[in-house]
Amino acid sequence: MTGAMDKTPRSLRLHIGLFGRINVGKSSFLNMVSGQDVAITSPVPGTTTDVVEKAMEFLPLGPVVFLDTAGLDDVSSLGEQRLERTMRALDRTDVALVLVEPNIWGSAEKNIVRLLREKKKPFAVVVNKADTVSLSEGFLAEARAQADRVLVVSSVQPELRDRHVNALKEALIHCCPEERLSSGRLIxxxxxxxxxxxxxxxxxxxxxxxxxxxxxxxxxxxxxxxxxxxxxxxxxxxxxxxxxxxxxxxxxxxxxxxxxxxxxxxxxxxxxxxxxxLFARFKGDLEELARGAAYIERLRSGDRVLIAESCSHHAAQDDIGRVKIPRWLRQYTGVDLDVGHCSGRDYPGDLEKYQLIIHCGSCMLTRGEMMLRIYQAKERGVPITNYGVAIAFVQGVLKRVLGPFPSALEFFEQEAEKAKRTPLPTGGHVVPGDGQGGTTCPQAGCQSQ
Ligand SMILES: Nc1nc2c(ncn2[C@@H]2O[C@H](COP(=O)(O)OP(=O)(O)OP(=O)(O)O)[C@@H](O)[C@H]2O)c(=O)[nH]1
Ligand SMILES: [Mg+2]
Missing domain, CATH: 3.40.50.11420 (Rossmann fold)
Incomplete structure (x- = not known):
């Protein structure tokens, strides 16, 4: 693992800087996210004196390095040197996380945000120690006025780690400049x-x-x-x-x-x-999409499935998203499903009402946009897959076509193993391919370009 990680030179890793006033829990947050004790934490303000770096694989963002910095403060109790090191970390940062304590938006926070804006660094706000007090509306409004993404977390509750990490990934994908997202590999x-x-x-x-x-x-x-x-x-x-x-x-x-x-x-x-x-991996997160396909096995009568298309082409008679996939799903599961659609930029905010999302090949979306959609679904606990993966699944060949991608295959198999314990009442029926055209998007401007 370490060997593989070391292959990415540090300069190519996405640098995520943690900034905030002294003692807000920057180091604790990094430890929680990495699942390791990387940085020393303590109730004594000013624990972190030098920048601590933690390199890791942070899928789907790829190789990243977190920079935990010495806290900034209103009173310049910090030595010049520490301040300078924190400033240097800020210069190396691609995306910043501004760590704050509940209900405190003072001059230290304003100062950090001002610096980040000056240096044109995208950032999200992380409200830590949310376990200690409830957040005031005024404070939340202030934080939301400053950043598109405001996470509310507690770094001392490991049982919430998965949820916090998913929300963090979603926020990072949102904030990250497209060219800094690890480029997808095609073939x-x-x-x-x-x-x-x-x-x-x-x-x-x-x-x-x-x-x-x-x-x-x-x-x-x-x-x-x-x-x-x-x-x-x-x-x-x-x-x-x-x-x-x-x-x-x-x-x-x-x-x-x-x-x-x-x-x-x-x-x-x-x-x-x-x-x-190939394009599911190139454009998004094949592991998540493969895992999502296993949920087809768990669909029950009346379950809601969202078919999401990123373009708004004119639906053809035997349209892949409107007609074919709903038909194959019903044939495979043998149950009646409530299939909804969305298209273009429109991606529903109430994703949690669906049991499964099946997304199109996303040729009209950038990789960042598609990854964001995947993480929005993941954050809400809704499995997501895409057309190509779902089609291979219902036709009984998904394992074979995931063969070249062992980690995606593993995600799928793990989830499928769980699904086996709650099999469909009717058992899955492999759907024969119809051998006719039209599994790609008919939109003239995208796939068929
Ligand atoms: N209750 C609670 N305590 C926290 C949380 N996060 C951190 N702490 C505590 O807050 C104190 C400071 O945490 P650190 O992680 O050292 O904070 P820091 O921002 O890195 O501090 P400096 O390095 O001194 O700037 C420690 O006693 C932590 O245990 C949290 O989410 N909830
Ligand atoms: Mg620290």
Missing amino acids: GDLLMPGGLVVLVVPIDLQAPKGRLILPQVQAIRDVLDNDAAVLVVKEREYSAYLRKLKELPALVVCDSQSVMKVVADTPPGVKCTTFSI
Whole structure:
């Protein structure tokens, strides 16, 4: 673990600085978040004298380093040196957390916020020690006027850690400049130089005339950037070409609509996945989306499922989100579900009323926006998956297509194991693929670009 973590140079890690007046619990907060005693804490104000750094993998943000600083205060009881070190940490910070105590928004807090604004550092406010007193409305209003995200936490209640950490991730994704979010990996990291990838693409009525769609082009480019080669074939020719190859491919990627057939035609030792799965990882958090798919198994009659689309294309007759996925879900679960929809920028605030969210491929959203949606769902305890992952699940091939992504597979299997203990009354029914086009978004401006 440590070995892998050390691979990311410090300069490439997202730097998250903790600032606040003396004794508010900056070090305790860092210890709570990291689940370790990284920094010394004590009731004596001024415990942290030098900047303490803690590097960790903070999914889905990627590699980060937390900077715990010496507290700032109204009275300059701090030595010049300590102040200077805290200021240097502020310069290295990409996203700041302003730690405050309940109902105290004084000159120290104002000063920190002023400095952060001057240096154009995005920040969230963390109200710590919420276990000690209740928060006044006036104080909360002040905090919310200063920052888009105000977290209310207690660093001494480990049982609340998961909730606090999820809320923190949501806030960081929100505050983090897009270019500082770890860039998603598409396909190149799955290959060795010199390897061969087979892309099985549908060329049907839905395919745009005279060109390939953007996800296919991006995949080809990423393979080439990694010094490997691509063979692009239609479904019909796939098996024949596979037999002609002297060496088996390192990876086969197909469209969700043909996944059952392609999986059946691919030797078990060859890795196989779908474009949707590749993009789920590229655009969001494949682990969370894989975990979410296992909840399909737990859906009960009358449960609410939200189908969320990030674009507002004109719904086609056999629309993937409006028609196909609801139909497949009902076929798989054998129960009647209450399926709702949202599209475009509109993402409901009352997510908690749903038992499951199934999101589109999010080609119209940035990675940051999609990760934010995933964490908003997670924070409210609502499982979320996406079209491609859900389709592979109901068609009984999800484990196979998650094969190239062991950690996502593990998330899925753990959750599926839990679901087994509460199986569907009818048992899951694998839904046969219809082999027809239309599992990608018909919006001309996104997938089919
Ligand atoms: N009740 C309660 N106590 C807390 C909480 N967080 C921290 N404390 C206590 O507050 C005191 C100060 O905590 P530290 O984490 O050392 O605070 P700090 O901001 O790092 O302090 P300096 O390094 O001195 O600036 C310690 O006694 C902690 O146990 C909390 O959420 N609730
Ligand atoms: Mg400290």
